[in-house]
Amino acid sequence: MAEGRRGLGRGLSALLGEAEEGAEGATATGGVAGEGVREIPIELIYRNLEQPRQYFSEADLAELETSIRDKGVLQPILVRPSRAQPGQFEIVAGERRWRAAQRVGLKTIPALVRELGDNQAFEIAIVENVQRSDLNAMxxxxxxxxxxxxxGYTQDQAANSVGKSRSHVANTVRLLQLPHPVQEHVLNGRLTAGHARAILASDDQERIAEQVVARGLSVRDTEALVRAKAAGPKKASGPRRAAKDADTAALETDLEDALGMSVDILDRGGAGELKIKYATLEQLDEICRRLTRT
Structure with missing residues (x-):
């Protein structure tokens, strides 16, 4: 079972390779039935609503558009005949190429036509996307x-299907535990998968995510911020804490949010101490950097 499923990923590469080899000798046959590589009018092709990739980077599309304008579509897209709309085709793999070709103004696009069932097309679409290094983590x-x-796959079966390790699949699926606003940050490229995994360890995920985005923190800084929040502020005991006025307590909170570190202000009639507790050397470097900034 595992070998058969893992073979689907390699089979997809071979299938697309076959399309590339056959593209040079392909002729324009429009919507004629049958399998093979052909030039198909772009208006006869529509996107797959179950396409895993929902976010298309404008920069990536612009880069691909430039490449297509200069060299044409080098690799055919993979489509299947539409069952609902005879004479038309649904994209199985290659939606980004199809989008970029439309932006260039091409009338046709090379496509490899395959008769595929719904589940087979669905699985191939996922395999094709997750094997690309630039697929968004969410x-x-x-x-x-x-x-x-x-x-109905287990994590092991899903991993075999896409040619990934089970631990990779398990760790990636864990990102779905993040609150929806944090997932949106990842989906739209404001947070990376590394940021997301670090934020998973926090019990205040939305607040941490907002701080990371607002301050442009690195993954390493995010991990340090999460550790600092988990350690909690080491402030005065109960009675001493209660003696602080509301303004001082609010200022401590503001400084902690800005620095991502524990802050303690001891005010004695306008004079006192400001204590900042760092949990890592990186946080100490950040304090020094801020204090010496000119």
Whole structure:
């Protein structure tokens, strides 16, 4: 079972390779039935609504558009004949190329036509996307969950299907535990998968995510921020804490939010001490950097 499922990923590469080899000798046959590589009018092709990739970077599309304008579409997209709309085709793999070709103004696009069932097309679409290094981590997590839900796969079976390790699938699916606003940050590229995994360890995930985005923190800084929050502020004991006025307590909170570190202000009639507790050397470097900034 494992070998058969893992072979699907390699089979997809071979399938697309076959399309590339056959593209040079392909002729324009429009919507004629049958399998093979052909030039198909772009208006006869429509996107797959179950496409795992929902976010298309404008920069990536612009780069691909430039490449297509200069060299044409080098690799055919993969489509299947539409069952609902005869003479039309649904994209199985290659939506980004199709989008960029439209932006260039091409009338046709090379496509490899294959007769595929719904589940087979669904699985191939996911395999093709997750094997690309630039797939958004949240889209990848949702793709694994959809694959397991629709096909009834375990994490092991899903991993074999896409040619990834089980631990990779498990760790990626964990990102779905993040609150929706944090997932949106990942989906839209404001947070990376590394940021998201670090934030998972926090019990105040939305607040941490907002601080990371607002301050442009690195993954390493995010991990340090989460550790500092988990350690909690080491402030005065109960009676001493209660003696602080509301303004001082509010200022401590503001400084902690800004620094991501524990802050203690001891005010004695306008004079006193400001204590900042750091949990890592990186946080100490950040304090020094801020204090010496000119």
């Amino acid at each position: 889209e990848e997590a949702r793709a694994y969950m959809a694959l397991m839900g629709r096909m």
